[in-house]
Amino acid sequence: MQLRYTLIPYIYSYDRSASQSGLGLVRSLMMEYPNDSNAANDKEAWMFGDYMLVSPVVNQGQTSKSIYLPEGNWIDYTTGREYTGGQTINYAVDSTNWSDIPLFIKSGAIIPTQDFENYVGEKKITDVYVDAFPSDKATTFDYYDDDGTSYDYENGSYFDQKMTLQTSTDSKSVQFNIDKNTGSYTPDLKDYIVKMHVKGNGAVTANGQALTQYSSYDALKSASGEGYASGTDTYGNVVYIKVSSGDAKNINVSCNPLPVTITAAANPKGGTYYGPQTVSLTASKSDATIYYTLDGTTPTVNSTKYIAPITLNPSSSKQQLNFLAVDASGNQSQIYTEVYNVLKVGDGIKVHFKDPNGWSAPNIYYYDPAGKLTGPGWPGVKMNSDGNGWYSYTIQNWTSAKVLFDDGTNQIPGVNQPGIDVTGEEWYENGKLYQANPDISASASVKGGTYKNAQTVTLTASNSDATIYYTLDGTTPTVNSAKYTAPITINSTTTLKFIAVGSQGNQSDVYTEVYNINTVGNIITVHFKNPSGWGAPYVYYYTSSGQTGPGWPGVKMNSDGNGWYSYTINGLSSAKVLFNDKINQTPGRNQPGYDVTGEEWYENGTWYKSNPDVESIAKAALKINSKTVNYNVNSLCDAATINLLPPCLR
Structure with a gap:
C-alpha cells in the first residue's frame, strides 16, 4: 500500500496518457516486446508503465518464482541488483513478510x-x-x-x-x-x-x-x-x-563513464519448429558486430561474423546457437544461447511425463482442438517407461495437440479441464512444461580432495541452456550467487558449492566439493583400515632427515566410519609412518615406517591413492606400488581376474 501511494505521480501520469491514447498503465509483455516469443505467452509478469516490470507472487507459501526478463538491462527495485535481459531468473521471495514483491526497473527509466x-x-x-x-x-x-x-x-x-x-x-x-x-x-x-x-x-x-x-x-x-x-x-x-x-x-x-552495456537477441528465440527456420540476430548498439557459433563452442571475435539471417534446416538433433555482440570500442555483451529443435513437417510430437508419486504407469490421451485429426479413445495410449520416473510417447505426424495424462484413477489436467498444448518435444513435471529435461545436473571437472598445487575447476551442466551459480564460502548457492562464466582457480582450502538452473527455472540439486590445497605441498593425510582385533589406532611419524613428530605411540587417529581412521600431518611434504594400538604394530618392531606423501589409504598391507572400499579388485591392483610389502598382483586376484588385466600387470 505504501509503495502504491509513493508511486502516485508515476501512476497518475499514465492515467492521463491512457485517457488520451487508450494505452493503459498495465500492459502485457507481448505489447512491449512483440518480437520476443518468450514474452508472447507470458502471463506471470507485465509492464507497469514504460519503465517497470512486475511479477506478483500469488501462491501461499511460495518461496521463489521463475521470471522472464525481456531484452535490456533491469534493476531489482527492492535490492538494486542488476540483471541482463533475455533470460529467465529464479527469484527468491519472502513468503512470510511479503516484503519483496518482484519488481524491476528498466534501464533508462524516469x-x-x-x-x-x-x-x-x-x-x-x-x-x-x-x-x-x-x-x-x-x-x-x-x-x-x-x-x-x-x-x-x-x-x-x-x-x-x-x-x-x-x-x-x-x-x-x-x-x-x-x-x-x-x-x-x-x-x-x-x-x-x-x-x-x-x-x-x-x-x-x-x-x-x-x-x-x-x-x-x-x-x-x-x-x-x-x-x-x-x-x-x-x-x-x-x-x-x-x-x-x-x-x-x-x-x-x-x-564517471557509465558502463557500456550491449545486449543482443535472436528472432525467433530457441524452441521447437517445423520446417527450416531463418534466425535474425540484432544488437542494442548500431556500431556493434555480432559473432556466432553453431557447434556449441564459445563465440569470440574470431568466430563467424553475422552478416545475414541464419538458416537452420531440420535435424535429428537440437542445434545450439551461441552469439555475442562487440561494439566499435571493443565493449562486449554477454554470451547468449538459443537452442533450436527444428523438425521436418510430419515428424510428430514427443511428450515426456514425470509420473507423480502414487501413480501407476500412465496413459496419454490426445486430441486435435481443431477437430481435423482423430486421436485414440479414452484413456488413451500407454506411455513408454524411460527410467527415473519418466515416461514418453510420440504422436506421429501431428504438429500440435492437446494432451491429458491418466493412470486409470488419477488425471492431469483434472476432469472437465482442457488438455495441455504441446508441440515438438516437451517435458511435463509438477504442473509445468519444459523444452528440455528439467532433471538437470551439474559436475566439477576436479573432484574434492587433498592437492599439493592450486586446482583449476571447470563446472558443467547436463543441459546446454543451464546457468551455473556457485559459492566458495560454504554457503548454499542461489541464483543471486556468483554466475559461473570461466574455470575457477582453487588455491587454498575451499568448499565449493554449485547448482545449475535451466532457462525455464528448473534447478539441480546442490553439489559440494571440498578442496584441501597446500601450494607448497606441506600436508599429508593418511587413512588406515583398522585390522580385526585392534583397538583404536595411533599414527607415529618421522622424516628420513631425522625430524620427528609426537612421541610414541604417536597421535590418536580420527574415526571416519566403516573401520577407517585418518590423520592429517601438517608442515611436511613426505614422512614415514607406523600404525599401532599400543599392543599391535605395523610395520613390525625394528622395521622402518611406510613412506607417504599427499593423501594415501592403507589396508591389509597395501597402499592406495583412493579409498579401496569403493574400487574394484582390478582397479585396486593397478594402484599397487613399491609399498606392497612383498605382495604382488597374483596374490590379490584369482585366475579369472588375472586374465582381465593387461599383460604388463599379470
Whole structure:
C-alpha cells in the first residue's frame, strides 16, 4: 500500500496518457516486446508503465518464482541488483513478510515518486522525487497533475512537464532536460529532487549555471534554493539535484563513464519448429558486430561474423546457437544461447511425463482442438517407461495437440479441464512444461580432495541452456550467487558449492566439493583400515632427515566410519609412518615406517591413492606400488581376474 501511494505521480501520469491514447498503465509483455516469443505467452509478469516490470507472487507459501526478463538491462527495485535481459531468473521471495514483491526497473527509466500519504490529498505534495537511471538511449516521461476532482483539465487546467534523460556520446556526462510546463493549473509542487543514479565527478549545472553543492542530501532538501549533493542509496552512487518546478531546466551532470552495456537477441528465440527456420540476430548498439557459433563452442571475435539471417534446416538433433555482440570500442555483451529443435513437417510430437508419486504407469490421451485429426479413445495410449520416473510417447505426424495424462484413477489436467498444448518435444513435471529435461545436473571437472598445487575447476551442466551459480564460502548457492562464466582457480582450502538452473527455472540439486590445497605441498593425510582385533589406532611419524613428530605411540587417529581412521600431518611434504594400538604394530618392531606423501589409504598391507572400499579388485591392483610389502598382483586376484588385466600387470 505504501509503495502504491509513493508511486502516485508515476501512476497518475499514465492515467492521463491512457485517457488520451487508450494505452493503459498495465500492459502485457507481448505489447512491449512483440518480437520476443518468450514474452508472447507470458502471463506471470507485465509492464507497469514504460519503465517497470512486475511479477506478483500469488501462491501461499511460495518461496521463489521463475521470471522472464525481456531484452535490456533491469534493476531489482527492492535490492538494486542488476540483471541482463533475455533470460529467465529464479527469484527468491519472502513468503512470510511479503516484503519483496518482484519488481524491476528498466534501464533508462524516469520514475517520479512522492512522500507517503494514507490517501490522496491527505497533505500538500511540494516535492516530487525523480529517479533517473541513464542508458545509452534517450528516454522521456510526461509528468502530469491536475485538481483530481473536476473536468477542468478538458479546458486546459492541468500541469504537464516533459522530462528527457540522455547520456552523452562519450558517457562522461548525463543530461536531464525538463521542458517548461504547459497548462494553466498551479499545483502545490515547488521542487523536483532528481536522483541521478551515476557517480558524479564534477560540477552540476542547470541552464549553464553551476549549482550550489551541499554536504548531504538532508542539507540539500532543507535548503531554500536549488543545488546538488552526492551520496549513495539502494542502487549505488547517486547525485541529488534540486530544481524548481514549472520552468525549463537543462541539467548537466558530469560523471564517471557509465558502463557500456550491449545486449543482443535472436528472432525467433530457441524452441521447437517445423520446417527450416531463418534466425535474425540484432544488437542494442548500431556500431556493434555480432559473432556466432553453431557447434556449441564459445563465440569470440574470431568466430563467424553475422552478416545475414541464419538458416537452420531440420535435424535429428537440437542445434545450439551461441552469439555475442562487440561494439566499435571493443565493449562486449554477454554470451547468449538459443537452442533450436527444428523438425521436418510430419515428424510428430514427443511428450515426456514425470509420473507423480502414487501413480501407476500412465496413459496419454490426445486430441486435435481443431477437430481435423482423430486421436485414440479414452484413456488413451500407454506411455513408454524411460527410467527415473519418466515416461514418453510420440504422436506421429501431428504438429500440435492437446494432451491429458491418466493412470486409470488419477488425471492431469483434472476432469472437465482442457488438455495441455504441446508441440515438438516437451517435458511435463509438477504442473509445468519444459523444452528440455528439467532433471538437470551439474559436475566439477576436479573432484574434492587433498592437492599439493592450486586446482583449476571447470563446472558443467547436463543441459546446454543451464546457468551455473556457485559459492566458495560454504554457503548454499542461489541464483543471486556468483554466475559461473570461466574455470575457477582453487588455491587454498575451499568448499565449493554449485547448482545449475535451466532457462525455464528448473534447478539441480546442490553439489559440494571440498578442496584441501597446500601450494607448497606441506600436508599429508593418511587413512588406515583398522585390522580385526585392534583397538583404536595411533599414527607415529618421522622424516628420513631425522625430524620427528609426537612421541610414541604417536597421535590418536580420527574415526571416519566403516573401520577407517585418518590423520592429517601438517608442515611436511613426505614422512614415514607406523600404525599401532599400543599392543599391535605395523610395520613390525625394528622395521622402518611406510613412506607417504599427499593423501594415501592403507589396508591389509597395501597402499592406495583412493579409498579401496569403493574400487574394484582390478582397479585396486593397478594402484599397487613399491609399498606392497612383498605382495604382488597374483596374490590379490584369482585366475579369472588375472586374465582381465593387461599383460604388463599379470
